[in-house]
Amino acid sequence: MVVVPLKHHRMQFPREVIVGHGVIERIGEISRRLGFTESALIIAGSKTFDVAGRRVKELLEKKEGMTVQTFLVECAGTRDVEAVENRIKALKPQIVFAVGGGTKIDVAKCSSANQHIPFISVPTTASHDGIASPLSSIKGSEKPYSVVAQAPLAIVADTKIIMQAPWRFAVSGCEDVIAKFTAVKDWKLAHEDRDEYYGGYAASLALMSAKHVMQNVGLMKTRNEEGLRILLEALISCGVSMSIAGSSRPCSGSEHLFGHALDAIRPNHGMHGERCGVGTIMMTYLHGGNWKRIRNALQKLGAPTNARKLGVEKEDVIKALKMATSMRPERYTILNKLNLRGQSYEHLAKATEVI
Ligand SMILES: [Zn+2]
Numbered sequence: 042m043v044v045v046p047l048k049h050h051r052m053q054f055p056r057e058v059i060v061g062h063g064v065i066e067r068i069g070e071i072s073r074r075l076g077f078t079e080s081a082l083i084i085a086g087s088k089t090f091d092v093a094g095r096r097v098k099e100l101l102e103k104k105e106g107m108t109v110q111t112f113l114v115e116c117a118g119t120r121d122v123e124a125v126e127n128r129i130k131a132l133k134p135q136i137v138f139a140v141g142g143g144t145k146i147d148v149a150k151c152s153s154a155n156q157h158i159p160f161i162s163v164p165t166t167a168s169h170d171g172i173a174s175p176l177s178s179i180k181g182s183e184k185p186y187s188v189v190a191q192a193p194l195a196i197v198a199d200t201k202i203i204m205q206a207p208w209r210f211a212v213s214g215c216e217d218v219i220a221k222f223t224a225v226k227d228w229k230l231a232h233e234d235r236d237e238y239y240g241g242y243a244a245s246l247a248l249m250s251a252k253h254v255m256q257n258v259g260l261m262k263t264r265n266e267e268g269l270r271i272l273l274e275a276l277i278s279c280g281v282s283m284s285i286a287g288s289s290r291p292c293s294g295s296e297h298l299f300g301h302a303l304d305a306i307r308p309n310h311g312m313h314g315e316r317c318g319v320g321t322i323m324m325t326y327l328h329g330g331n332w333k334r335i336r337n338a339l340q341k342l343g344a345p346t347n348a349r350k351l352g353v354e355k356e357d358v359i360k361a362l363k364m365a366t367s368m369r370p371e372r373y374t375i376l377n378k379l380n381l382r383g384q385s386y387e388h389l390a391k392a393t394e395v396i
Pocket of ligand 1: 170293317
């Protein structure tokens with residue numbers, strides 16, 4: 042009898058997730074409970090250190106008697122990751138605290154994973170699902186998209202702190218969640234057409250998060266802390282769905298490929314969620330879905346729905362649509378299935394009023 046070895050599927054989850062007003066004050070207790078009582082390294086930006094990092098340091102040092110070092114980063118490039126890794130090697134902390142928005146968390150996640158120590162995510166914005174996912178996106182690396190690093194051991198999301206960030210960040214976070222509508226459709230398509238692994242549970246979780254945000258668009262509009270809590274829970278669920286899937290599949294499809302392409306063409310124009318949001322309008326159209334419903338929701342949120350509002354040219358949008366599949370050739374989506382050519386890209390952008 043031939044014994045076929047079972048395929049391994051590894052899932053890594055956060056052990057503690059705390060979301061709410063003022064929860065940063067509990068950072069010492071969380072650290073202690075997880076067994077980190079001696080040393081820590083805080084990775085933050087200069088602004089996010091002021092917003093939350095300093096308080097984390099104080100709490101760990103004064104109340105827990107821990108030795109806490111700080112390392113400030115401003116970008117999320119390969120050099121930043123290398124610098125943090127060198128810091129980890131020199132200081133040998135038990136745990137890394139990632140205090141910041143997307144970039145700081147990405148750097149801390151990637152460098153701590155490379156150095157085989159855990160990290161705790163302390164987001165200061167709710168602008169995308171990277172605050173809770175096991176994936177990190179590093180500029181200047183070979184891949185223009187997120188790659189698997191490690192899941193945070195804990196997430197401490199203090200809504201009182203996150204409320205201080207411009208509301209545009211939260212809107213971007215909502216869009217990153219709404220993008221799961223097309224991401225999940227693309228994943229299912231890859232399963233049907235290419236026999237790619239598809240995890241129904243992970244897909245449902247991502248989809249449920251997107252529905253939840255859609256249902257609460259009205260509340261989000263009022264810019265209150267309760268809306269932010271709902272968004273954070275949705276972003277964290279998306280992160281967990283990627284942990285279950287073992288990849289970004291449930292959360293990143295053709296709309297993200299468009300977003301990545303647009304970011305490559307026009308760096309620093311619009312936020313991650315904003316680019317993906319506009320992508321979701323167009324990809325919903327391609328999937329034969331109700332793209333107007335997506336656009337209405339984005340409009341209600343005050344999010345950009347066209348090239349002008351994104352601050353890019355019409356040509357950039359068309360170029361990004363053409364480039365999207367090449368951003369990640371192995372990721373099969375509706376764009377591969379329809380294999381658009383020539384004028385079809387322009388037609389798509391015009392039909393959805395993106396240009
Ligand atoms: Zn995203």
